[in-house]
Amino acid sequence: MVTLTASYEELTESSAVALAIRLGLIQESSHLTCTEIGDGNLNYVFHIYDHKQEKGLIIKQALPYAKVVGESWPLTLDRARIESAALIKQSEYAPHLVPAVYYSDTALAVTAMEDLSHLEIVRKGLIAGKQYPHLSDHVGEFLGKTLFYTSDFATNPKIKKQFVKQFTNPDLCDITEKLVFTDPFFDSETNDFEEELRESAEALWKDLELQAKAAELKRIFLTSAETLVHGDLHTGSIFANETETKIIDPEFAFYGPFGFDIGHFIANLFLNALSRENEHEQQHLFDHVVNVWATFKEVFTKAWKEDSIEAFSVSDSFLETTFDRILKEATGFAGCELVRRTIGLAHAADLDAIPSPTRRIQQKKAALTLGKTFIKQYHTVETASDLVALFQPSVKE
Amino acid sequence: MVTLTASYEELTESSAVALAIRLGLIQESSHLTCTEIGDGNLNYVFHIYDHKQEKGLIIKQALPYAKVVGESWPLTLDRARIESAALIKQSEYAPHLVPAVYYSDTALAVTAMEDLSHLEIVRKGLIAGKQYPHLSDHVGEFLGKTLFYTSDFATNPKIKKQFVKQFTNPDLCDITEKLVFTDPFFDSETNDFEEELRESAEALWKDLELQAKAAELKRIFLTSAETLVHGDLHTGSIFANETETKIIDPEFAFYGPFGFDIGHFIANLFLNALSRENEHEQQHLFDHVVNVWATFKEVFTKAWKEDSIEAFSVSDSFLETTFDRILKEATGFAGCELVRRTIGLAHAADLDAIPSPTRRIQQKKAALTLGKTFIKQYHTVETASDLVALFQPSVKE
Numbered sequence: 001m002v003t004l005t006a007s008y009e010e011l012t013e014s015s016a017v018a019l020a021i022r023l024g025l026i027q028e029s030s031h032l033t034c035t036e037i038g039d040g041n042l043n044y045v046f047h048i049y050d051h052k053q054e055k056g057l058i059i060k061q062a063l064p065y066a067k068v069v070g071e072s073w074p075l076t077l078d079r080a081r082i083e084s085a086a087l088i089k090q091s092e093y094a095p096h097l098v099p100a101v102y103y104s105d106t107a108l109a110v111t112a113m114e115d116l117s118h119l120e121i122v123r124k125g126l127i128a129g130k131q132y133p134h135l136s137d138h139v140g141e142f143l144g145k146t147l148f149y150t151s152d153f154a155t156n157p158k159i160k161k162q163f164v165k166q167f168t169n170p171d172l173c174d175i176t177e178k179l180v181f182t183d184p185f186f187d188s189e190t191n192d193f194e195e196e197l198r199e200s201a202e203a204l205w206k207d208l209e210l211q212a213k214a215a216e217l218k219r220i221f222l223t224s225a226e227t228l229v230h231g232d233l234h235t236g237s238i239f240a241n242e243t244e245t246k247i248i249d250p251e252f253a254f255y256g257p258f259g260f261d262i263g264h265f266i267a268n269l270f271l272n273a274l275s276r277e278n279e280h281e282q283q284h285l286f287d288h289v290v291n292v293w294a295t296f297k298e299v300f301t302k303a304w305k306e307d308s309i310e311a312f313s314v315s316d317s318f319l320e321t322t323f324d325r326i327l328k329e330a331t332g333f334a335g336c337e338l339v340r341r342t343i344g345l346a347h348a349a350d351l352d353a354i355p356s357p358t359r360r361i362q363q364k365k366a367a368l369t370l371g372k373t374f375i376k377q378y379h380t381v382e383t384a385s386d387l388v389a390l391f392q393p394s395v396k397e
Numbered sequence: 398m399v400t401l402t403a404s405y406e407e408l409t410e411s412s413a414v415a416l417a418i419r420l421g422l423i424q425e426s427s428h429l430t431c432t433e434i435g436d437g438n439l440n441y442v443f444h445i446y447d448h449k450q451e452k453g454l455i456i457k458q459a460l461p462y463a464k465v466v467g468e469s470w471p472l473t474l475d476r477a478r479i480e481s482a483a484l485i486k487q488s489e490y491a492p493h494l495v496p497a498v499y500y501s502d503t504a505l506a507v508t509a510m511e512d513l514s515h516l517e518i519v520r521k522g523l524i525a526g527k528q529y530p531h532l533s534d535h536v537g538e539f540l541g542k543t544l545f546y547t548s549d550f551a552t553n554p555k556i557k558k559q560f561v562k563q564f565t566n567p568d569l570c571d572i573t574e575k576l577v578f579t580d581p582f583f584d585s586e587t588n589d590f591e592e593e594l595r596e597s598a599e600a601l602w603k604d605l606e607l608q609a610k611a612a613e614l615k616r617i618f619l620t621s622a623e624t625l626v627h628g629d630l631h632t633g634s635i636f637a638n639e640t641e642t643k644i645i646d647p648e649f650a651f652y653g654p655f656g657f658d659i660g661h662f663i664a665n666l667f668l669n670a671l672s673r674e675n676e677h678e679q680q681h682l683f684d685h686v687v688n689v690w691a692t693f694k695e696v697f698t699k700a701w702k703e704d705s706i707e708a709f710s711v712s713d714s715f716l717e718t719t720f721d722r723i724l725k726e727a728t729g730f731a732g733c734e735l736v737r738r739t740i741g742l743a744h745a746a747d748l749d750a751i752p753s754p755t756r757r758i759q760q761k762k763a764a765l766t767l768g769k770t771f772i773k774q775y776h777t778v779e780t781a782s783d784l785v786a787l788f789q790p791s792v793k794e
Contacts, residue, residue: 152619157574158567164622165562170555177554182708208712215709216718222549223623225561311579312612315605321613 007107008064008077016046016059023103025112026050026057041066042075042251047117056115058099061108062251076171079251080109085166086253087113089228093145097138099246116246119239126235126272126285127353136288138245139238139265140295147258147296148303150228153310160255164225169254172231173221176252180336181218184344185211193343196361200368201343213375217332225255233261234268234337234348258326263333265292266384268348270334270370270391271341274363275350286388293330293384297323324382331381335374342367363395370394404504405461405474413443413456420500422509423447423454438463439472439648444514453512455496458505459648473568476648477506482563483650484510486625490542494535496643513643516636523632523669523682524747533685535642536635536662537692544655544693545700547625550707557652561622566651569628570618573649577733578615581741582608590740593758597765598740610772614729621654630658631665631734631745655723660730662689663781665745667731667767667788668738671760672747683785690727690781694720721779728778732771739764760792767791 011019013034020026031052038045038060046059062080066073084104091098099114122132152160183190187205204210230237231252239246266289273285300323304313312318341348342364351367354360373390381387408416410431417423428449435442435457443456459477463470481501488495496511519529549557580587584602601607627634628649636643663686670679697720701710709715738745739761748764751757770787771778778784 152616157619158571161565161567161570165565168558168562170558173558174555186708208714211709212712212714212718215707215712215715218709219549219719222554223621225622226620310612311583312608312615315609315612317605317609318612321609322616 008109010063011044011046011059011061011108011110013046016044016061017048019108019110020048020057020059020112023112025102026055027053029053042079047115049115049117056117057102058113058115059110060113061110064109077109078106079169079172080104080111081106082167082169082172082253083249083251084111086228086230086250087111089150089163090142090146090230090247090250093149094142097142097245097247099248114246116239116248119241119244119246121236122238122240123235123268123272123349125240127275127350129281131284132240132242132245134243135238135240135245136292137295138240139233139247140292141299142245142247143261143265143292144296144299145303147227147229147261148300149307151226151258153304153308153313156309163228164255167228167254169231169252172252173254176231177218177222179345180340181214181221184336184340185214190345191343192345192347194361194364197343197364197368200365204339204343204368204372207372210372210375213332213378214336217329217336217375217378220257220329221260221333224257226258227255228253229256229258229260231256231260233264235265235272236268236349257329257333258322259329259331260333262292262296262326263330263335264337266330266387267334267337267341267371267374268350270338270387271348271367272350273391274367274370274395275354282391286391289388290384293327327384328378328381331374331387332378334387335371335376335378338367338371338374342371366395405506407460408441408443408456408458408505408507410443413441413458414445416505416507417445417454417456417509420509422499423452424450426450439476444512446512446514453514454499455510455512456507457510458507461506474506475503476566476569477501477508478503479564479566479569479650480646480648481508483625483627483647484508486547486560487539487543487627487644487647490546491539494539494642494644496645511643513636513645516638516641516643518633519635519637520632520665520669520746522637524672524750526678528681529637529642530639532635532637532642533689534692535637536630536644537689538696539642539644540658540662540689541693541696542700544624544626544658545697546704548623548655550701550705550710553706560625561652564625564651566628566649569649570651573628574615574619576742577737578611578618581733581737582611587742588740589742589744591758591761594740594761594765597762601736601740601765601769604769607769607772610729610775611733614726614733614772614775617654617726618657618730622652623655624652625650626653626655626657628653628657630661632662632669633665633746654726654730655719656726656728657730659689659693659723660727660732661734663727663784664731664734664738664768664771665747667735667784668745668764669747670788671764671767671792672751679788683788686785687781690724724781725775725778728771728784729775731784732768732773732775735764735768735771739768763792 017034021028032050034046034048036044037047044061049056062077064077066075084101087098087101099116101113103112230250237249269285269288273282276282351364373394414431418425429447431443431445433441434444441458446453459474461474463472481498484495484498498510500509627647634646666682666685670682673679748761770791
């Protein structure tokens, strides 16, 4: 039986229930079930449900290794601390857009949180052809609020420096630095792609202009401690239905650049658009791209006007420059995400699930082209519509 | 008598000697003298000298308040830890350019270090009309080595993140954020200038273009955790003679932007040039501006080619982009330093010491003009000679 002062041990379905009862999060009853529902490769996710009270609960536990490759890839348990601290911080500013945290325990690397099983993972829903009309409203609001308020614009710079320390996340940043910003741009062992893409991949590895731009983007990721970013905001980190959205899994959270999450979200919208048959089916994804940026700007501007503690916030020109820079960097980050989801280690299911092999390769080539275009042209983008405008020529190339 | 496990107490000349003897740094003798030689307002600096052995020693102790205004301005003792840790880190890469640290004690906020009394403070020497022919060679080498090797280019990003935490310096960064990057750009209480400069100061406070650029530079200072910067590299932080140079006082050290120290050093060369009567006397200062950048680039490039751990360092274009960005940011930081040393709280003695009141005001106006020019045009500067080229029109305006 797991105690509250236990040293780390892997939970089982029964010890997870015991823990939840001990913590008073759920009542002992013959109507309880517990199922491990984690489909990631890094964590256990126990869904505990009281069928009589119709009340659920999630117990998430970080594993000390990457499950998919056995115990051979050790991974810090500290990410559980980061995740629960990030969820709590984000809930200060956008409580309706993240799961509520009931309990966290750094020794067990456990976070007990709100059951969101009435929602579905957006990536899965989008692959199944569903639409989430409020997705970009909610993600834009989440980003506008959490990114503004945890930055030097709203958190006293002395306090913010303590948060930078608290959210120092070397091991998970290392994964991003390697798998997103380095390996896909070189002939690296971790890369994984169909043989039909080899020619495109090799062309990419020889593209010196692309490498110089990717290097700049990696530098920004490594050094720009602007705000508490989610760090892994793809469509697999979002639960939603028609009316509700919850952003989950911030275990990659750290103080990083404003544009990082926006870029990743947008890239994953484009990845899904690439899996669609025609422009008509793609349109609502393009609308989300434009709307997430518009909503982010609107929410961020309101916060800037009302709550900025930065003396220079009187300058409208400074606000414009800030948005211009964020959009440009987001575009570059989106480009890196498109490239790495195509030829890197972790793929996007959206593209892998395209049934026709010919079309799958064709669309993956288009993803690479779009990614390269975003990276090379990130300095020139001025509106979110510019990103959509770059989509069609990439697909038709 | 001060013990090694003491809690904080202010040293006196006799307890400083007792500490040095206890630490075995100097031998008890009737030939010892101890003089407090600190001319700053934040620390005691005890110079202990054995006249028989002809051997000296410095014991520096941080005070818990700013001495100049009594005990009314509290200041963290943690800066003694930062200073000694920074000196030790810098000495890994440029031992001949920093004072050797013999001992440090965070409880007493004390650092025992090499006696440099055979050298003189560069600002004082320059004001007295002296030249230091190797000054820019040495400062360029110091910056090229320390800035390169403590960055992600040479320190594993996981380890570097630990250094970012170790060198988190909220209180001293706060001073820079306020006194360099904020207050001089607004009608703030801390500003201090002659009434004859009011018109120029008020024009500056209304200059919206200038404010937007200063805001960007402050943002870079606040967020860009690139490398271990000295943080206060003006000519008062450098000891030198004709052949030797030592960079002292890194209590403002933190992980900041590559261009910060270079900008401050260059600004202080220009401040001294403004105190000179004619171009002939200014020339060697301009030569130092061009040469410190050239030397920095040369040393940094050699380190990049030999020791970079960054995969993208194969890209020469990335190196060029990096230098281009560093010089631009350095120019902007130099502009902020010129402005704040003229109308902010802490002045440059170079300008304050100009004997003729008319000429003093004239040269301070020129400093403001040069500072404004650097800030507004920092995005356009391409070579260090461009900075020198901006000097003459500013002076003649």
